[in-house]
Amino acid sequence: MKEYYEITEPMNILASFFSAIGRWTIRAVGNFGAMAVFFFLAFINIFRARQIREITNQTYYIGAKSSLIVMLVALFTGMVLGLQLFYTLVKFGSVGALGSAISLSLVRELGPVLTAIMITARAGSAMAAEIGILRNSEQIDALYTMGVDPIRYLISPKIAASIISFPLLTAFFDLIGIIGGYITGVVLLGTNAGTYFYRVQSSIDIVDIRGGFIKALVFGAIVSCICCFQGYFCHMRSDGFGAKSVGLATVSAVVISCVMILVSDYVVTSFLM
Amino acid sequence: METPLIEFRNVTKRFNGRTVLDNVNLSIYENQVTTIIGKSGTGKSVLLKHIIGLLKPDEGSILFQGTPINKMKKAEWEGHRHRIAYLFQNNALLDSMTVLENVAFPLRQTTNLPKAEIEKRAMKRIEDLELLEAVGKFPSELSGGMQKRVALARALVTDPQIVLFDEPTTGQDPIRKNMILSMIIHYRKKFGFTAIMISHDIPDVFFISDRVIILWEGGVGFEGPYEDALKQNVPMIDEFLRSLDGFEDQLTGLLSREAFKMHYSAMLGSAAREATSSAALFGVRLNILSEALGAQAALEALKALGEYTNRYFNAVGGFSARRSRDEILTIFPHKNLEEARKLVEDYSRDLEHGVIDHIRDIASGNSGEATCFDIHIHAGVTEISPEDTIDEIIEKGRAKQEIISTYRCDFGGNDQ
Structure with missing residues (x-):
């Protein structure tokens, strides 16, 4: 009788495949847990009097300075929507519903999602890079040695500012997007302006606006947490050190944030429906 | 016998499987200047980072006034930690802040002093370290030596009781090297602090040190007064000390x-x-x-x-x-x-x-x-x-x- 089983080549490949999945899962669960603790520690430190100034600064940087790019994207999104929906609705003889289609698409989905993606690209990448550089140049360690909690000083204001900025910028996005739809639908393609605005006003319910804002709040928390986390722990990456680790952390921050925006959008939408 | 202020007991630290500190035992006493020397990569900075809690040992324990740090309550350890200041080897200045903001930063963040008082104290340290002309500049606009002095000013602005100096005189000219060492003696006399210093500036550093710790191949090769190190006649230590001591005293031009x-x-x-x-x-x-x-x-x-x-x-x-x-x-x-x-x-x-x-x-x-x-x-x-x-x-x-x-x-x- 054979005392052992010979491991054949296909079994070997299978074993490697499952062990890789196992390792990836363990790492992902570990990272998720670490991120949850990280977010919790940052969140509880938001509510301190000393933070007001820093939160204001960060809100200016993340919110006010992103407003132009967000509005530009909103304008063209609204215009494209106007164009696409106009020609689709014409086929069904329902051009009058253009205002409803544009406003509902923007307020429920496109506004929060595209705003979050734009802020991730502009401010989220900057957050990850800034914190990564602070980490690599030992400035975060220096904060700790000076008796300053780095999470309280660096992370909490960014998370608070994101939670404030995302819904506000989403509101701007919705508004400018509707104006963009007006430009193509009414000004360029000749739909009746009164009908357009009447449809916008009558079709949007407070539930839709609230849903959009809830999504924006969730995206704000997720994006800021992922971006700060990637930068804060860039020195622990196994795939790069120094400047390279900052670059990789920034890429990871943007990619993971964008994916998580879409995943959480589905989750939140399913709860809201 | 006097209880050491800080004691390492069988401390081992590894990074990616490489042992940097191997079963290290050493004691650091209050109100003394202790200098740590050793070849590059022997874990001197790692040792300092363990003292302030930036790193934790893989094995062994670190005692603070006789109590293991890992058994202290968070508040108790925080209380001790706030008495310690750290001067980083690469200065670790906050590069988005000016010199004045950097020096005032610890006071702004950890005290409730009025703004004018914070500025006054920060300016005093800036003046002590002859940095008045750099007060409104950013760290990137300063030379390496000036950055080191800004970091030193920041470390001393809170009047700490224990100061960890990671190569405080690196990049300084001989006069400033000795000025920094003189300042350490001066502050020690004035405030009675404990200094733990990594430095290779022989002989000057030994003139101000009460004790010397020589790290050798991951462990402690020698611990005690410098004069005793010379008397030990351990060939490796002797060779090491000789390699550090050049032929000329940099300050005076005399023989080493x-x-x-x-x-x-x-x-x-x-x-x-x-x-x-x-x-x-x-x-x-x-x-x-x-x-x-x-x-x-x-x-x-x-x-x-x-x-x-x-x-x-x-x-x-x-x-x-x-x-x-x-x-x-x-x-x-x-x-x-x-x-x-x-x-x-x-x-x-x-x-x-x-x-x-x-x-x-x-x-x-x-x-x-x-x-x-x-x-x-x-x-x-x-x-x-x-x-x-x-x-x-x-x-x-x-x-x-x-x-x-x-x-x-x-x-x-x-x-x-």
Whole structure:
């Protein structure tokens, strides 16, 4: 009788495949847990009097300075929507519903999602890079040695500012997007302006606006947490050190944030429906 | 027996499977200056980071006043940690803030002092470290030496009780190196803090250290006073110390301690062994100069004395080295006591132009009642017998020291 089983080549490949999945899962669960603790520690430190100034600064940087790019994207999104929906609705003889289609698409989905993606690209990448550089140049360690909690000083204001900025910028996005739809639908393609605005006003319910804002709040928390986390722990990456680790952390921050925006959008939408 | 302030017990630390600290045991005592030396990559900075809690040991424990840190409650450890300041090797200045903002930062974040008071304290430290011209600049606009001084100002602004210095004098010129070391002594006297320092600036660092810890191949090769390290005759340690000590004392241009020892041994081994030789021990009280004129001015005066002594006695075949912070030992081969005395007499006459004038120039820049002081240069001339060790020659020289030159305050200061 054979005392052992010979491991054949296909079994070997299978074993490697499952062990890789196992390792990836363990790492992902570990990272998720670490991120949850990280977010919790940052969140509880938001509510301190000393933070007001820093939160204001960060809100200016993340919110006010992103407003132009967000509005530009909103304008063209609204215009494209106007164009696409106009020609689709014409086929069904329902051009009058253009205002409803544009406003509902923007307020429920496109506004929060595209705003979050734009802020991730502009401010989220900057957050990850800034914190990564602070980490690599030992400035975060220096904060700790000076008796300053780095999470309280660096992370909490960014998370608070994101939670404030995302819904506000989403509101701007919705508004400018509707104006963009007006430009193509009414000004360029000749739909009746009164009908357009009447449809916008009558079709949007407070539930839709609230849903959009809830999504924006969730995206704000997720994006800021992922971006700060990637930068804060860039020195622990196994795939790069120094400047390279900052670059990789920034890429990871943007990619993971964008994916998580879409995943959480589905989750939140399913709860809201 | 005194309980150490900080104690490492069997501490081991590994990074990616590489053991950096291997079963390290050491003690650091309160109100002492402890200097850690060791080759690059032996874990000196890692050791300091363990003290402040930036790193945690993989094995073993670190005790703070007899209590293991890992068994302390968070609040208790935080209380201890706030007494410690850390000067990073690469300075770790906050690069988006100006010099003033960097120095004031710890006070702004950890105290409730009024803004004006914070600024006043920060400016005092900036002034102490001669950084007034850099006050509104960002770290990237400063030289490496200036950045180091900004980091030092930031570390000292909270008047900490324990200061960890990771190579505080790296990148500084000899005068500033010694100024920083003088400042460490000054603050230690003033506030009684404990300093733990990584430095390779031999001999100066040893003049101010109470204890030396030599890290060797992941462990502690030696722990104790520097003089004991020299007496141990452990070949590896001896070789290491010699490799750190160059041929020249950077501040004064005199021979280094090791080079001086080699010259002295060569002299004893040569035919001159049978001939009479003499020595002179010169001293100037740096602390008086330092208090009157500031650390940098005092060091400039010492530098002038060293350079002058070197030049003067080299011409007649003598060789000199700084043996402590403010003492210079000169050996006169082939000179009997009378000849040596005559040389020192001539030297003292010319000192007026070589060194005292220099002190006068420095003092005139600070003229006024507050800077009024008298300073004497002492010398003790003695004969050397071939059996004498360098320490014995110093003792004999000290016993015979007398004033050979004086700088007298124009406003009538007290004799020191």
